[in-house]
Every structure is written in C-alpha cells, then in structure tokens.
Amino acid sequence: MTRLRVGCVGTGFIAGQHLRALAGFDDVDVVAVADTVPERAAQAAGRYGARAYGDGLALLDTEELDAVWLCVPPFAHGALEAAAVDRGVPFFVEKPLALNLPIAQEVAVQVAASGLTTAVGYHWRHLQVVQRAAELLARAPAQLITGYWLDKTPGAAWWPQRAYSGSQVIEQTTHIFDLARVLAGEAVSVMAVERAAPDGWGDVPATASALLRFASDAVGSISSARVLGWRHRVALHVVAEGLVVEIGERSLTDHELRVVTADGEEVLRSGDDPIVAEDREFLDVVRGRVPRVRVPYAEALRTHAVACAADRSARDGQPVDPRIEEVR
Numbered sequence: 001m002t003r004l005r006v007g008c009v010g011t012g013f014i015a016g017q018h019l020r021a022l023a024g025f026d027d028v029d030v031v032a033v034a035d036t037v038p039e040r041a042a043q044a045a046g047r048y049g050a051r052a053y054g055d056g057l058a059l060l061d062t063e064e065l066d067a068v069w070l071c072v073p074p075f076a077h078g079a080l081e082a083a084a085v086d087r088g089v090p091f092f093v094e095k096p097l098a099l100n101l102p103i104a105q106e107v108a109v110q111v112a113a114s115g116l117t118t119a120v121g122y123h124w125r126h127l128q129v130v131q132r133a134a135e136l137l138a139r140a141p142a143q144l145i146t147g148y149w150l151d152k153t154p155g156a157a158w159w160p161q162r163a164y165s166g167s168q169v170i171e172q173t174t175h176i177f178d179l180a181r182v183l184a185g186e187a188v189s190v191m192a193v194e195r196a197a198p199d200g201w202g203d204v205p206a207t208a209s210a211l212l213r214f215a216s217d218a219v220g221s222i223s224s225a226r227v228l229g230w231r232h233r234v235a236l237h238v239v240a241e242g243l244v245v246e247i248g249e250r251s252l253t254d255h256e257l258r259v260v261t262a263d264g265e266e267v268l269r270s271g272d273d274p275i276v277a278e279d280r281e282f283l284d285v286v287r288g289r290v291p292r293v294r295v296p297y298a299e300a301l302r303t304h305a306v307a308c309a310a311d312r313s314a315r316d317g318q319p320v321d322p323r324i325e326e327v328r
C-alpha cells in the first residue's frame with residue numbers, strides 16, 4: 001500500500017491531537033509541520049520526524065503532499081485554504097472556518113470550483129451517541145432545543161479578542177450550533193443578545209444568548225459564557241414528544257448521551273475517539289476508499305453561517321436569517 005504524505009499547519013493544542021491520531025495510522029507519514037512560532041514547529045517536527053516551517057504557505061509551496069491539516073486560529077484562515085486549492089492539496093480544516101462569514105464563503109467558492117476533497121473538524125458528528133440521538137429524534141422530531149457552552153476563558157493569547165477569535169459564539173459554541181442542525185434541522189431565524197466583558201478581559205463578550213427558530217418550527221436557545229474558572233456545561237438538550245435527549249462533552253474524547261422517557265432513563269458513554277474517526281474518514285476519501293466525508297467545507301459553512309448570525313444579531317440587535325445560498 002502506498003503511504004500518504006501529509007503536513008500540518010499550526011502545531012498548537014488541536015494540531016497535537018491530530019498529529020497523535022495521524023502518527024497512529026500505518027499508512028501515513030507526517031512529512032512537514034509549520035507554525036509561526038518556530039520553537040513549536042521545531043518541537044512537533046522533532047516528535048514526528050518531519051521538516052519544520054515557520055510559515056504554512058512556504059510548506060505548501062515546497063512539499064509534495066497528499067493532504068494537509070490546517071489547525072490555525074480563526075484569524076489565520078483564507079490564504080492557507082486558497083494555497084491548498086491552488087496546489088490541489090486536499091485539506092482538513094479545524095472549525096471555525098474563519099473569523100467571519102465572508103472569508104469562509106470565498107473559500108467555499110474556491111473549493112467548489114476545484115472539486116477538492118475537504119473535511120472540517122466538527123468532531124461530534126463522528127460520535128455514536130450523536131448518531132443514536134439522531135435515530136431517536138427521527139421518530140419523534142425535536143420541538144425544543146437548549147444549548148450551552150459555559151466555560152472558563154481559554155488561555156491562548158488570541159482568544160479574548162474578536163479580531164482574532166471571532167467570539168466565543170463563533171469559536172466554541174459553533175459545535176453546539178452544529179449539533180442543533182444535526183438534531184433539529186436548519187435554523188431560519190436567529191435573534192441574540194450579549195453582555196460585554198469587564199475591562200481587561202478583551203472584547204469577546206462575557207456571556208451571550210441566541211434564540212432560534214428552525215424550518216421544522218422547533219424553537220430553542222443556545223447560550224455561551226466564559227466567566228467561570230472551570231468547564232461547567234458543554235451540551236445540547238432536546239425535547240421531543242415524550243422524549244428528552246441530552247448530549248454533553250466533558251473533554252474532546254469523553255461524551256455522554258442521556259435519554260429520558262416516561263419509562264425511565266438511559267445513559268450512554270461514547271468510547272470512540274472522534275478525532276481519530278474524522279481523520280481516518282478524510283484519509284479514506286483521499287484514498288478513494290469511501291465516497292464522501294461527513295462534514296465537507298460546504299456543509300460546515302451552513303453551521304458557520306448560523307454561529308455568525310448569532311454573533312451579528314447580538315451586535316446589531318436585529319434578527320438574522322442564517323440561510324445561505326448553495327455554493328456551486
């Protein structure tokens with residue numbers, strides 16, 4: 001079997017998770033990594049026997065790759081994806097797609113025109129507990145959703161600034177907006193409010209809350225907070241006729257599904273590693289073994305549009321219709 005030559009741009013927290021997964025596959029060589037902080041690139045390169053670059057564009061210009069992982073913060077998207085498209089290198093990109101909607105829409109147009117294989121890191125989609133919840137809700141459709149991302153402020157220096165992270169809603173709570181789309185369908189209206197952070201905390205709001213209406217007529221709210229000293233609740237709760245489904249994340253690889261009916265309660269823990277699963281699926285599509293990934297760029301763009309709608313509505317005080325035109 002030929003081995004796949006892959007690279008990774010960004011060598012921070014989430015890149016570490018992907019590199020660990022990639023190094024565990026017996027048909028993959030991590031040949032190059034890049035980070036704008038040279039020591040980080042050198043450290044990851046040393047660990048995986050790869051070449052180190054101080055710039056992702058230089059990596060893409062120099063290396064012959066079968067695929068590349070783009071694990072950079074929200075502010076760094078746009079040029080890297082354009083370069084991957086230009087060179088015909090399939091890319092896996094971490095959520096959120098970008099700081100805002102226009103940059104992601106531009107990339108989506110480039111991806112669609114090129115026909116390139118892409119995948120996006122909405123890893124909850126790879127959990128058996130999410131698939132089980134979707135099966136249950138196919139029989140009794142969602143009527144009310146309540147979503148939460150109640151957490152501490154992440155430590156990365158870029159995170160508390162809207163110009164670098166987008167906001168908590170765009171950067172973190174996007175996972176909950178994505179899960180709401182999976183379990184309740186497309187949102188047609190988003191109205192949101194936010195509370196500013198205190199002085200010295202950056203300009204990402206301290207808390208925010210979005211009210212949503214779905215095409216199915218389901219309704220719900222999704223709230224974010226970054227003022228705790230710990231991760232309190234990262235979850236989506238769904239109410240259907242005679243059924244409550246609650247999915248929560250304790251850590252990247254620890255998820256729980258609670259199913260409650262009049263007959264009692266069942267709790268399922270996911271044992272699967274969704275990072276390994278999403279990376280393997282993407283590689284299998286690159287190899288031509290499976291036809292498509294679960295979350296290609298165009299699909300992730302719809303989730304990004306809902307999160308960006310919540311962010312914009314909170315700033316403008318107006319409801320936003322998050323539906324976007326199909327990118328062809």
Ligand SMILES: NC(=O)c1ccc[n+]([C@@H]2O[C@H](COP(=O)([O-])OP(=O)(O)OC[C@H]3O[C@@H](n4cnc5c(N)ncnc54)[C@H](O)[C@@H]3O)[C@@H](O)[C@H]2O)c1
Nearest residue numbers: 010012013014035036037072073074076094095096121156
């Ligand atoms: N799927 C998930 O659950 C999940 C979890 C954590 C992070 N993420 C996402 O991954 C992205 C990165 O998050 P992180 O926690 O790894 O952040 P991080 O700060 O730990 O790492 C980001 C790295 O990218 C580097 N970088 C910045 N700009 C760059 C550029 N232009 N070229 C090359 N390197 C560059 C930084 O120096 C840093 O080392 C974020 O968008 C975040 O939302 C996803």
